[in-house]
Amino acid sequence: MKAAPQGTARRAEIVAAAARLFDERGYHATSMDDIAAAVGIKKPTLYHHVQSKTQIVIWIHDELVHDLTDRLEQRVADKLPRAEILLRVMDDILGLLETRPGHLRVYFEHHREIPGEEGRVAREMRDRYTETVRQLIEEGAAAGEFRVENPGLTTFAFFGMCNWAYQWYRPGGPLTHQVIARYFWQIFMSGIATGPEVLEGHADRLDV
């Protein structure tokens, strides 16, 4: 049971500061003292607002996963074209790198640190998100929109493109997340080969 959303401003501040520090220095290289200092308070005061370090990770994780899930399910409910939903999913994820800096790294690299029941729930939420996209792709294939042999693998390729961005994307660059999302979506939809002749010949023997 959690306290009712009371010190919401402080809490948001703490989550944002922690996520940024975790992103920059790494989770284990960031002490509770560091987080407190970043918010302008001392450690015991930080513990007045927060139960544990793990709880901050859980907050970061939950904020992200709810944000993403809400948007995705709204679009599915609105019955947007499948290809467009995929485009927007990419944009959602890339956009988070600007609106919630640091959150994605925690989400991808530290979700395993959430123990017990809360960890189970957290991982369930991510699976649900992935599964929704997988179904979208599968339905698109059944409808003849997509050429998909293995929906699971295709989903992994899809998420790989945009999820990987947390490793290199930094806000403030020349390209907005909207532009990047559109670009990746184009590749995912149409590929980069100019013609079939580019693909011929080298299909065999990957073993050597």
Next chain:
Amino acid sequence: MKAAPQGTARRAEIVAAAARLFDERGYHATSMDDIAAAVGIKKPTLYHHVQSKTQIVIWIHDELVHDLTDRLEQRVADKLPRAEILLRVMDDILGLLETRPGHLRVYFEHHREIPGEEGRVAREMRDRYTETVRQLIEEGAAAGEFRVENPGLTTFAFFGMCNWAYQWYRPGGPLTHQVIARYFWQIFMSGIATGPEVLEGHADRLDV
């Protein structure tokens, strides 16, 4: 009575065990005691073979980056078709998930823990690898093989697909890394859309 493996063998054993533990439990959740136990020795003996925990990370990192770089540059020197080199790069990376389990996670998530000069060199090696692929893509574009507006972004999309695999791929599944590499390469080259009509209409207003 059992003949203790000597010198380099021990070192390889340590690197392999450490990488596997780092992958399973996380780097910071794995103590030097754990690593020692996994090799069947005690901590002081481990330190007889190893300078520091950081050094193990460096070893893991270097093994991987040299392995990848050697293969890639050999293929460039052999003047294989560019599309085929890309296919093989994907297969190299996916293959490492089997031949060097755990190494990729350390490579991606903990390279920032290598400090000072050695960290600089390590990061230079990765950049060189990425840059080689980027040039390959750029040349392919100039040669009319690939349709590429932004080679840098295209490279990120390419690596995203295969690098992300360390998050979900587990050896022993129904699909070999060769099959997955081919599959991802197909998507990267040709996309999944069955026709241009799938792409039309939803190109504007990503802002909302």
Next chain:
DNA sequence: CAACACCGACCGACCGGACGGTCGTGTCGT
């Protein structure tokens, strides 16, 4: 072939420091 020096692999016990977390207390605004 003994006596001895040397050496690499090995380990029990220990150190120093960092870090997550707590306690008791003070200080406001209401």
Next chain:
DNA sequence: ACGACACGACCGTCCGGTCGGTCGGTGTTG
């Protein structure tokens, strides 16, 4: 006078790393 917010001082633990020493094998020397 009460709760929310703040803090200095402190605790227990864990962990990277070290110290001093044992053991067994391998020359080397008379």
